[in-house]
Amino acid sequence: MKKLFASLFLAFCSLAFAQDYSDVSKDYRLTFPDALYYKRDFRIQWWYFTGHLFDQTGREFGYELTFFIVNVQKKEYASRFGVNTVYISHFALTDTSGNSFHFSDNADSGAYGFAGAKDDRLNVWIDNNVLEGTIGKMHVKASDEYKSIDLVLVPAKPFILNGENGYLRKSEESPLIASLYFSCPRLTTEGDIRIGARVFRVKGESWFDREFLSRELSAKQEGWDWFSIRLDDNREMMLYLLRNKDGTTGRYSSGTFIYPDGKSRHLSMNDFSINVLAFYTSEKTGARYPAKWGITVPSEKLTLTLTPLLENQEVLAYHSTGNYYWEGTCRVHGSSTGRAYVEMTGY
Secondary structure, three states: OHHHHHHHHHHHHHHOHHOOOOOOOOOOOOOOOHHHHHHHHOOOOEEEEEEEEEEEOOOOOEEEEEEEEEOOOOOOOOOOOOOOOEEEEEEEEEOOOEEEEEEEEEEEEEOOOOOOOOOEEEEEOOOOOEEEEEEOOOOEEEEEEEEEEEEEEEEOOOOOOEOOOOEEOOOOOOOEEEEEEEEEEEEEEEEEEEEEEEEEEEEEEEEEEEEEEEEOOOOOOOEEEEEEEEOOOOOOEEOOOEEEEOOEEEEEEEEEEEOOOOOOOEEEEOOOEEEEEEEEOOOOOOOOEEEEEEEEEEOOOOEEEEEEEOOOOOEEOOOOOOEEOOOEEEEEEEEEOEEEEEOOOOO
């Protein structure tokens, strides 16, 4: 029932009140640090963290922490229970040595102040999950009954604009089906992880994405596969595959390649190839996901293989967005080595 309610509610929001919010356009100019803050004029936005962390013994962890805001409508209510905004957070930990994956999610209307966001500084909170800080240092905390993280993240590279100066078109049907999207591909990360009764002091690196939009994918589109790849030679790459329901790949699939000095370049879908080398079928949902990938970028002389460090990293977000997807930490090897996070929706 929770899954059905969440799905129907978000669908209703997207149809009924989209006209209340600004469309994304190529003319929008992202400025910093203002772009980090909550944007009232866009319908959907998120702050997205993934990372690869190690304790002093070399035990490896992956984490995902996301903050979503869905602006429903701008109507003024006399009662605090009138819903204008839905705040959502997803929190996952992968313990590779323990061969375990742990996920929790929550959602809140912000009626009593348990969730909210500031438009004049970097501060978003949803129950126990909190993002705060500055463009030079971010602090994230998240916890539930079984697990928690408390991490400080410092950008080790400049923020980069994806697409065309931050404008990323996502559909052939309309240039308005797009987002404003930027990333910090490498943040030095340090802090604590708790799993059960055990606390681990960890260090490592994270990837941060910020995106806002007002229109969802078109009815012809199935979902997307997203790759954030961090190589040991201080290069990074984001790849974004848009999948159509007829089995084809959308022509606006794209990526960003980042060099050691922080400079970047846009990748069109003709600049790279992604081949699925294996599959994984979920016992919980029956979804059949790709589970190993071969990636080539000829212009950068890259031939990579991505393999999940744990096969079962499927997210069941039934208490918030009502959907399921796969998002997990992966090993990178081939012409270069490193780590990656992969997200797959619509399977």
